[in-house]
Amino acid sequence: MSGPAVDLEIRGRVLTDDGVVLRRVAVSGGRVVTLESLSGLAPTVAHDAGTVVVELADDEVLLPGLVDTHVHVNEPGRTAWEGFATATRAAAAGGVTTLLDMPLNSIPATTDVGALEVKRAAAEGAVAVDVGFWGGAVPASLGHLAALHAAGAFGFKCFLLDSGVPEFPALSTDQLHAAMTEIAAFDGLLLVHAEDPDVIAAHAVPHTTRYAEFLASRPPEAEVRAVETVLAAARATGCRTHVVHLSAADALPALAAARADGVRVTVETCPHYLTLAAEDVADGWTPAKCCPPVRGAANADRLWQGLVDGVIDVVVSDHSPATADLKLLGTGDFGAAWGGIASLQLGLPLVWTAARARGVALEDVVRWMSTGPADLVGLADRGRVAVGARADLVVLAPEEELVVDVARLRHRNPVSPYDGARLRGVVRRTYLAGRPVTDDTTAGRLVRREETP
Template sequence: MRCASRPTGSSSPRWSSSSPSPTSATTTCRCCSRPTAIRPTVAADLVVKARRAVVGRREIPVSVGISRGRIVAVTSYDEELPAATSVTLDDDEVLLPGLVDTHVHVNEPGRTEWEGFATATAAAAAGGVTTILDMPLNSIPPTTTVAALEIKRAAAEGQCFVDVGFWGGAVPSNLADLAALHDAGVFGFKCFLLDSGVPEFPHLEEAAFGAAMRECARIGALMVVHAEDGALIEEHLVDGPRYSGFLASRPHESEDVAVARVIRQALQSGAKAHVVHLCSATALEAIRVGQRAGADVTVETCPHYLTFAAEQIDDGSTEFKCCPPIREAGNREQLWSALEAGDLDMVVSDHSPCTATLKRLGEGDFGRAWGGISSVQLGLPAVWTGARARGCSLVDVVRWMASTPASRVGLSDRGRIAVGAQADLVRFAPDASFVVDPVRLKHRNPVSAYAGLELVGEVRETWLRGVPVGDEDGPRGRLLAREETP
């Protein structure tokens, strides 16, 4: 059957009062997302031409017209668009939308020696990420009140190379503050079901978690949950440098039981929930059952869980410590299968840096080392390396790392190449390879679990609102607030 090209949705995109007026109309095939002829009514500021671009559910040749930071035309490659400037990608490059990483620990203020807004966002841009959401803990104060949010925003102002939004925190003492934080523009709330690792961000016991979920349902907020059960974690099994002891201390069941608790509370309260950094593949069946029962629950995994395997981690290699832990190769392959099947929704970095001293690199003690992996710059090549080895496409990677994360948090104007979207774009060379050198990474401390690993896929340029991002240009990222949705 031949596709009948016709407009999708309304004849023009919806624009907020702060957005420029559209300068073109778009027509898209409903079946294949292929753009048809689109003629802008005025000259664009910039046209980007690519013989390969991920647009909707296809990889196709396109010309993209950009005006005042927005995409105003998406046409066939050969369409001549009037523009002040034109850029043509090389034949070995693919045009991608900027990635949206909804799980980044920046740590500023308070622990800026671990990471700060300038370094974290420079690393993000170097990895093709144009929007990040900052987690509410590890900074001091944590983002658990409106006053703390304002302190965080003041620390970030003028430092960001990409756009930055903020999560609020849900802790035992701030149930009454959640509505005000939500009104102040946080994208939702992060909570822990076990000790968070920092004393200023305590976890929620069962009753407090239920109350917080009911409040999230009342105000329409998204709750994102670190889902491990502390009662099932056996710290006494951690034996200094032995990775096997650390892995045994945090079994699959610790995730599985906590995920079941999230689903139960989502069903009882009617709140939206999101499980962060899932590693245990055995939790996926409970998520499927819960979703069929009506739970509004989504789930993410991370590049390190898709790249590494416990069998490959040497004793003392504390650069691999994270919580939940990197599990066995068989578990990793189940995560990949779940991504392909749609049972895992997205891949985000959980960029959680610290100093080399806190990683205990010299002594290699898994019991004392800080748990977290820095990967906001390496997520795209790491995931692409694994995806193409398993027969997945760049269309899949864009869905996992750009459009789905953006959609879940309400950022409808990014994570895609489409008329009306913000002109955040990535020039990506999918066949170029490189060996990871931590010294060349842009995050603050040169510590990386990926050190010495060969990855495939090179980010050659990142555009934020149609302008290339570079340290020499200075920070141009904006601080984002959650948009009200009808």
């Protein structure tokens, strides 16, 4: 036998570039070193007394760990909403092995290098999976974004309208152009919350318990107009641009046309836009409030088609939790309740359940939730089961059913619109760099953009 001694060998069905195939996966030093057919031949890597051998059950399949590039951890400052320990344990329980933390709603917001270091200090030694950080593009940070980029931020998030928290103000159209010009100079990436402030202001409903009224207050036109603004700026500046949490399928034609013209734009959507429907949101059911909102079932069908067609690139959680009191569960006021969906642990079974019902393959789900997000942020050493890749791995039982019990989810506050939902796809084990993640694991690393191979 030749090659390095292995720490872990997993045998069974593995999702690879060739589909789901029987393979022997050998791990050494936290990376996959061989990926061999289970043909009865002797392995080409050396085993010793310390090698852990795992035989997958017949109903299990080995996947690459998911990469969730849109997570609001909120620590420090709003740690009562969520924290690094709870968020990363929820991530691991859901098969997410790398997450990127948004620059809000923590205090301070991650809009300068000092705030980034505060965020890293809060996370150090507390994380169960790998964590990276986005920077923020706000009016005060313009002209200083290169320093955040050099400090390892993966890119920059901005809003075109009120973000909901005072420490993270929006950019005007002129400021958006300035940010894109600055970021394009070092070939960074700008993430945009694309809703038009004028359209939103014209349809505002401060208080309502009726979901139909709340939905009408954030019409598709708001996203379409904002996306057009973003595309025009991206076209003019050449900036790499990513539209976050697309809800309105009406924006897909403009995005597809811009990409065909060479505009450097990518798009994400989220499990809630693919699996929830406005027709099913009861009046007063504020756990389902998010901005932009959950729209109708026909809109969700078009988002699915956007994924299949490649106009939408990735599916990420936009895990945006808050304390139960901020959801105003007692009054059911959609206008005043915090807008955000807590779903970090549930993304894989949510999307897989819906995909399976539509005849969409598990391979596609993994591309949207693992390989695609990893590639989006330059983490080419993860998001796939391949020789040389990090051994961030998930054992999934794709046909096993689960019923969501919000009290047993690992994120901090027991609020979720999915409580009681019956799903398929149970994550049985998660490995980070070849080691199993448990409730006591704090082996996650803080990753920086410059560390990317």
